[in-house]
Amino acid sequence: MTKKKLLIELSKKLLMQLSICIGALLFFTFYFGITLSDLGPAFTFGVFLLPATLGMVNVFSFHLIPEYLFRQRYFWFALYTAYTLVISIFLIAMSSFYGVIFINSWESMDTGFMLSKNLYLIIIGVYIVVLFTSLFSSFRESHKMHLHNQKLQYALLNGELQLKQQELSYLKMQIQPHFLFNTLNTIYGSAIANRVETPELILKLSSLLDYLLYQTQKTLVPLEDEMDHLKDYLALEKMRHGNKLKVTSTFPQKSGNHMIAPMLFLPLVENSFKHGKSLGRDAFVELRILAYADKVEFFLRNSYDDSVAKGNLASSGIGLQNIKKRLQLLYPDSHTLTIHKSDGYFEVELQIFTTQPKES
Structure with a gap:
């Protein structure tokens, strides 16, 4: 791969990660701040949840789903999914804890922000982002596989077409000299007989x-x-x-x-x-x-x-x-x-x- 293509691929990946971050932050801001007049604490709390969310999105969307689910390795997909969920719950709890401490340390912010939020609601919010991102990634991968299969099918059909064309050409080449040989013999016999x-x-x-x-x-x-x-x-x-x-x-x-x-x-x-x-x-x-x-x-x-x-x-x-x-x-x-x-x-x-x- 040339440097130019490598840079293009890296740019696409960075743009994708940036889009996921922005989308997750917007969702967290409105999800956690729906009852608040000031969205600042919700946005700040979303920043703390972003690393754990982004990690889960990348694990599911770019590793577990394409490597295990699409390849029908269901046992390993279920096993690694269970491990990921256990680890993610711990990371979400830690992020939430430090997020609450950070928000409550700012006097300008609403110190009662997280007192009305339960941990399971926070986990559900993170999993909603992961779910929608994974669905989008699955659709994208499925579309790519469909296009790849179509290309393979077209290549196969084109190869069969070329083989048939060659075979038909070969058969015609057999027919024509055979026909000409008989016809020339006819004319030769007629010429001999004047x-x-x-x-x-x-x-x-x-x-x-x-x-x-x-x-x-x-x-x-x-x-x-x-x-x-x-x-x-x-x-x-x-x-x-x-x-x-x-x-x-x-x-x-x-x-x-x-x-x-x-x-x-x-x-x-x-x-x-x-x-x-x-x-x-x-x-x-x-x-x-x-x-x-x-x-x-x-x-x-x-x-x-x-x-x-x-x-x-x-x-x-x-x-x-x-x-x-x-x-x-x-x-x-x-x-x-x-x-x-x-x-x-x-x-x-x-x-x-x-x-x-x-x-x-």
Whole structure:
């Protein structure tokens, strides 16, 4: 701690002690002099009680309460409180005795001042000051602890937020190269075959790259943009497979104001095309997206051939694991994901019950 900060802390403590002294003296003056026309003797008597009062205030407010009561060390708090009360009664009695002697030694003062005052009333007056000061100190310490706990909570939440952001960024980095690799293979195959649709494939890829570079950096994108992105991808796959793979898709005419996390559906659609290829029988991919007032439904069904699926097992696992992790991070309590594999087909059904994912 620098000298400047040390001086500031000392100044605050001295100011606090001075405020307690002034407040105690004012209380004692009116408490003991309420029946007197001259408040001088009451003020003088309060000065004699001030050391014992200030000592009790400091013991309770700055030691017993924060060190024992707030830390739930109740036995030691009760024990030390009992010791303090016994010692304080003795000190109050001594202060009162010398205060009375001093006041009665002044001829200008009312010599009958303390004859009407009992010791227990004096003790009660001192304890009233200690009680109110301790309550104020307890409230101040409690407020400080509350602010400290809030800072710790904010730091913890901020740390969790940063971890989730890093994890989401890592998952997106996995998705994008995987998607680009498959799409470039599609264009490469089209170029080798000298197909006339190759320029259109490149144009579709350009649109997808624009989406990847700019839209996926956002937390939310309109559902309509996500569907346009899927339509471009479906167009690429249709051009690639031609009549070998039957692709059907259904999209809502109006998506409303739904917002959704970007690149949420693509890994599932990619997997469907990898597994949708079949050896020796008709292959199909069926995609359906429905938008309701309070949820978005995604349904995907494709043909499934074990001989083809085994060759794509490792790569398909990346997309499925990513989508599960992202859903857990973004929609922890507001989504259902059902994956069903049967003889000859593979189904995925995803329901998102809110359009606002968890902050991350």
